[in-house]
Amino acid sequence: MLELSIQKRFPEHDFALDVCLATEAPIAALIGPSGSGKTQTLRSVAGAVRPDQGRIVLDGRVLFDRSLGIDLSPQERHVGYVPQHYGLFPHLDVAANVGFGLKHRHGSPAAERIGRMLATVGMERLAHRYPMQLSGGQQQRVALARALILEPRILLLDEPFAALDGTLRAALRAELNELQQRLRFHMLLVTHDPEDLQLATECFVYAGGRIVGGSQSPPDAARLATEVLPDARGERS
Amino acid sequence: MGFRASLSTARLETVKARMRSWQLPSWPQALVAGPSLLFVAIIGLPVFAILARVAQSEAPLQTLTRPIVLEALRVSAITTACTLAGALLLGTPLAYVLARRRFPGHALLDSLLELPMVLPPAVAGVGLLFAFGRRGLLGDQLAAAGISIPFTATAVVLAQFFVAAPFYVRAARAAFESVDPEFEIVSHTLGVSSWLTFVRVTVPLAFPGLLSGATTCWARALGEFGATIMFAGSFLGRTQTLPLAIYAGLESDLDAAMAISALLTVLSFGLLLILRASLRARNPVYA
Numbered sequence: 001m002l003e004l005s006i007q008k009r010f011p012e013h014d015f016a017l018d019v020c021l022a023t024e025a026p027i028a029a030l031i032g033p034s035g036s037g038k039t040q041t042l043r044s045v046a047g048a049v050r051p052d053q054g055r056i057v058l059d060g061r062v063l064f065d066r067s068l069g070i071d072l073s074p075q076e077r078h079v080g081y082v083p084q085h086y087g088l089f090p091h092l093d094v095a096a097n098v099g100f101g102l103k104h105r106h107g108s109p110a111a112e113r114i115g116r117m118l119a120t121v122g123m124e125r126l127a128h129r130y131p132m133q134l135s136g137g138q139q140q141r142v143a144l145a146r147a148l149i150l151e152p153r154i155l156l157l158d159e160p161f162a163a164l165d166g167t168l169r170a171a172l173r174a175e176l177n178e179l180q181q182r183l184r185f186h187m188l189l190v191t192h193d194p195e196d197l198q199l200a201t202e203c204f205v206y207a208g209g210r211i212v213g214g215s216q217s218p219p220d221a222a223r224l225a226t227e228v229l230p231d232a233r234g235e236r237s
Numbered sequence: 238m239g240f241r242a243s244l245s246t247a248r249l250e251t252v253k254a255r256m257r258s259w260q261l262p263s264w265p266q267a268l269v270a271g272p273s274l275l276f277v278a279i280i281g282l283p284v285f286a287i288l289a290r291v292a293q294s295e296a297p298l299q300t301l302t303r304p305i306v307l308e309a310l311r312v313s314a315i316t317t318a319c320t321l322a323g324a325l326l327l328g329t330p331l332a333y334v335l336a337r338r339r340f341p342g343h344a345l346l347d348s349l350l351e352l353p354m355v356l357p358p359a360v361a362g363v364g365l366l367f368a369f370g371r372r373g374l375l376g377d378q379l380a381a382a383g384i385s386i387p388f389t390a391t392a393v394v395l396a397q398f399f400v401a402a403p404f405y406v407r408a409a410r411a412a413f414e415s416v417d418p419e420f421e422i423v424s425h426t427l428g429v430s431s432w433l434t435f436v437r438v439t440v441p442l443a444f445p446g447l448l449s450g451a452t453t454c455w456a457r458a459l460g461e462f463g464a465t466i467m468f469a470g471s472f473l474g475r476t477q478t479l480p481l482a483i484y485a486g487l488e489s490d491l492d493a494a495m496a497i498s499a500l501l502t503v504l505s506f507g508l509l510l511i512l513r514a515s516l517r518a519r520n521p522v523y524a
Contacts, residue, residue: 043422046422046426047425047426048422048425048426073425074422074425074426075425075426075428075429075430077426078428079426080426081422081423081426083419083422083423085419087417087419087420087422087423089420089423089424089438089442090442091441091442100424100427100429100437101427101428101429103428146427147426147427150427150428
């Protein structure tokens with residue numbers, strides 16, 4: 001259960017974020033045109049952005065509450081954050097990336113755990129490659145593994161498929177869906193692509209820093225989204 | 238995307254072709270070759286002269302064991318090591334803050350830190366005397382604590398630090414700026430503390446820049462002359478660094494001056510190779 005009500009001004013960009021949402025959906029999506037505040041919402045949940053006002057509660061645990069003076073550090077939030085270009089550490093190989101957040105990174109228990117996680121995402125044979133030697137899809141799998149190995153309360157994904165081409169996009173969407181079914185983690189994903197809504201069980205439509213609509217039925221949401229995304233189709237060509 | 242990429246490649250080719258056709262043919266060869274040769278001669282001849290002179294002299298390696306040389310080597314090794322250590326310890330956090338935070342006075346602080354790089358070293362020497370000298374700003378306090386800085390090894394280190402450390406800070410700042418803050422945020426969400434994130438993510442990613450900054454800083458410290466001679470003097474075995482020993486040697490021991498000059502030339506060349514290598518290391522497998 002994620003409840004969020006935040007306001008933040010970005011004076012240098014002449015932009016204000018003012019959103020309020022609550023969801024119990026295992027996969028919730030934030031959709032809207034670029035610059036509509038989706039990513040800033042996601043970063044607020046991760047603790048990378050501090051709202052001016054408001055409150056963020058995850059599974060009954062207050063992550064942020066301005067009036068109570070609560071602002072947990074990103075380290076204390078136990079959320080998995082996968083930024084748009086995956087943020088894999090370029091100087092570390094796949095195994096070291098996946099094990100990066102483990103308290104005990106060395107020794108055989110850690111190696112075993114990393115190995116199991118890599119097998120889960122189908123990357124066990126590339127454990128000693130560096131991120132730059134991987135395809136976009138493989139990078140995404142590693143980034144997911146690195147976040148999921150810590151069993152976060154929620155996985156935050158920023159435009160997970162934007163960097164991939166069309167056919168791969170559909171395949172990875174199915175893969176992510178399957179992974180979620182198996183591991184049963186909660187997910188909040190940001191997208192500007194209505195097709196990504198196939199994944200979501202609930203979605204919120206962003207425009208100009210506000211939520212202008214929401215739906216628990218993906219087809220409805222896709223229709224809504226195309227209304228605020230007049231160039232949604234053209235943008236992907 | 239594909240269209241745009243091919244368009245820009247085509248444009249680049251046109252520009253290249255234009256440059257080729259424009260470059261040499263329309264310029265008379267002599268107009269290019271003459272000034273270039275003169276330029277190379279002005280830079281190359283002194284370097285050649287030092288090496289040639291040393292090659293002609295008798296037993297140049299033995300000259301390096303004379304007391305004036307050994308003492309200067311010792312003083313230079315110790316003081317530049319202290320300067321480099323100070324620059325790394327004090328300069329790294331400063332460079333990081335300058336790279337990551339914007340605060341009132343940021344631009345002013347930035348200019349102040351770059352000032353020593355363009356300030357004449359003699360002015361630096363005067364400034365150091367006015368600040369830490371017996372009649373300087375802190376003179377009374379230092380005297381009360383029983384500390385006298387001018388004309389000591391500490392003064393040598395301060396002079397070198399003033400002149401050389403800003404080079405490290407500038408390079409380190411640029412290196413930190415080149416590290417995408419997103420990597421640090423990801424590390425934080427993985428439960429890794431800010432300090433460990435700095436050690437495990439930021440520094441490794443900034444390393445080539447930090448290394449070239451440290452190398453430049455050390456080279457500048459090693460060559461420091463003007464500020465040192467004004468603030469620390471030139472006392473054999475105490476404040477006489479290699480450049481000061483060359484100057485002293487010109488009057489008393491020309492062979493020693495020659496040997497030190499050759500040594501520093503070779504050393505500088507080695508440093509240049511390290512710098513080149515560290516710049517090339519910006520593009521390893523992961524970049």
